Amino acid sequence: MASLILMPALSPTMTEGTLARWVKKAGDTVAAGDVIAEIETDKATMEVEAVDEGVIGKTLVEEGTQNIAVNTPIAVLLAEGEDASAADDVVRSSDPAVGAPVAIETPSDPAITEAPEVAQAEDDRDWGETSEITVRQALRDAMAAELRRDEDVFLIGEEVAQYQGAYKISQGLLEEFGEKRVIDTPITEHGFTGMAVGAALTGLKPIVEFMTMNFSLQAIDHIINSAAKTLYMSGGQMGCPIVFRGPNGAAARVGAQHSQCFASWYAHIPGLKVVAPWSAADAKGLLRAAIRDPNPVIVLENEILYGQKFPCPVDEDFILPIGRAKIEREGTDVTLVAFSIMVGVALEAAAILADEGISAEVINLRSIRPLDTETIVRSVKKTNRIVSVEEGWPVAGIGAEICTVAVEQAFDWLDAPPARVCGLDLPMPYAANLEKLALPKPEWVVDAVRKQLRD
């Protein structure tokens, strides 16, 4: 049967083009793949190939015709044995070549696998007895507990096994779990991160340790393009249960390349979860939740906190929910919102303010994405003021997000413009005095609150 050859779209953006030249003419026989015409698009002159075999019955546009819309008939292709009159018939009877999609029953051939069952962490539960442990121990215990609980969990990274962890977070894990599950890698972040993501796509549950989160930049393509997006791109078939963890932010005197907060970077990405523990309880509860989570989770730790002790529940089942903030100190005059090491700074500021008769409420975010906006907004409606405290840079930072949440959801309750306390907007200097100047301290927070109360 005769068919129409339509003006093809030859680029993602082409809507019309010029028919520069007919290579085949009426009466010519063509086979699939033969060039029949040259078309000038918005990008280049390109050749149009025949898709079916047949005889060109008629060309419908002249050489040199400009602005031919995509899908306009440009020629008629005759099947074997047809004569030219068939060409006129098909032109006369041609509807717009492609109809709109119509709804029909959809066969369910693409296979969908079920999401794995995951133990839900209980909110706000009282976990009873606690003991003082360091953040380092808490992280170690969390990994050990989950490695014991699930054979599919393994730890991979530089110096995690024989060296016992560059920051001793994985101390004793090689001994207990063996080299199959505690795996030293070469210095090859791009490679081992991609490999771990690939393993996670099959259902294994890797914990990827970056010696510091700064080195995750070598691997950020796999974190964002491979880990975070595959579930969506696969229509829900292929999740990526993986944890990326390591020390984040400034340590001490290690200079610009090793002192940076990545909270804002990773919080920007749909498909990722991001947590930032402060206390030992945060560290243990959130890391356990991260390992059990069927999604990619970034755990932003802090080197300076590793050696600090906090009370942590001793209950073997202790775990915290991702996405819930914790009010570390209740107050009535201003809300201080912080995460990671800045929770300590905010608490110090709250103590100074208390001496001045100002009651500050301190929120430990624990989770950056999803952000517990409910807790923030409820607090702001009570205190009518908000100051965010973060170590990272101000531009497009987490503080910008928190202040926006306050303005969007609690504008009428605000007695002062929301304020941000951030690290200074510069690469981290090495000199001790300069480094000290670059990082937020309690006095900055106190000043921001005083200004809000004064104005």
Next chain:
Amino acid sequence: MDETPSASGRSNGPALSPETMKRAYRDMLLVRRFEEKAGQLYGMGLIGGFCHLYIGQEAVVVGIGLNMKQGDKSITSYRDHGQMLVAGMTPRGVMAELTGRSGGYSHGKGGSMHMFSREKEFYGGHGIVGAQVALGTGLAFANKYRGTDEVSIVYFGEGASAQGQVYESFNLAALHKLPCIYVIENNRYGMGTSIERASASKDLSRNGEPWGIASRKVDGMDIFAVHEAAQEAMEYCRSGKGPFLLEMETYRYRGHSMSDPAKYRQRAEVEEMRRTRDPIETLKAEMLRSGIEESVFKDIETDVKAIVADATEFAQTSPEPDVSELWTDILVEA
């Protein structure tokens, strides 16, 4: 997988039984006709964005596919339709994903470059050049971790072989003796840049040498040669010896993507390849020589045309995804 001697008696490859040759011919023709139709639908505006066709390279994926068994995993770049069909994914589901419809493998949310099948162990469909090499190494890692004898087939182009993560992956796979077959589909051009202008290494099959990775250079236009090399690589990997590298010398007839102005190579070069090296015609000639009758090819052609026509119909009539799909599959709900 094939032990029956063939009547053809080729000297440069193992014998293939008539049944295996028919299967190979049918699979290659399915990929060819499917891709021609995809090109046509793109021209009609039914497929949007980027669309990279596999035409010319069919012997590579089909020859390797003949040696894959249940549980073997595969992963590739964005030139992925052939791999998906050979993995056993339905032409309907693939074509409907190309048209962005709800009947597609990703419910229309992935498109040509991002398609997956958990059931068929096909792990995409990746739009970032070289990313699939590290990910595919992870698939092999998972096989070893679970203690299976399954193999991971990792396809990438000669263009991707310039990416650093390819060599990071080689090192990791060799260190851990991972069951990973790296298949370089050397079609000579990374977009519009010829291999001569892109690689100081003139023999890509040797690119795994520093890590001691076993390798072969293979005529990727000859299904018999591909089959034989794949068989060797599979046996090597399954027996726990570590990764294997296959450089397939192949050729793509069409542009890099649909918007390729084709100014970087001569039309005569393409014509010459089509005329003298076409993988489907080469196999057909061999089958005719071995006594298979012309009617067999007609039947296969009819069968394949019907499958492609059915997939095309499905891909045009399957509804667009429901708007509720916009907000699903971002996170697995815990």
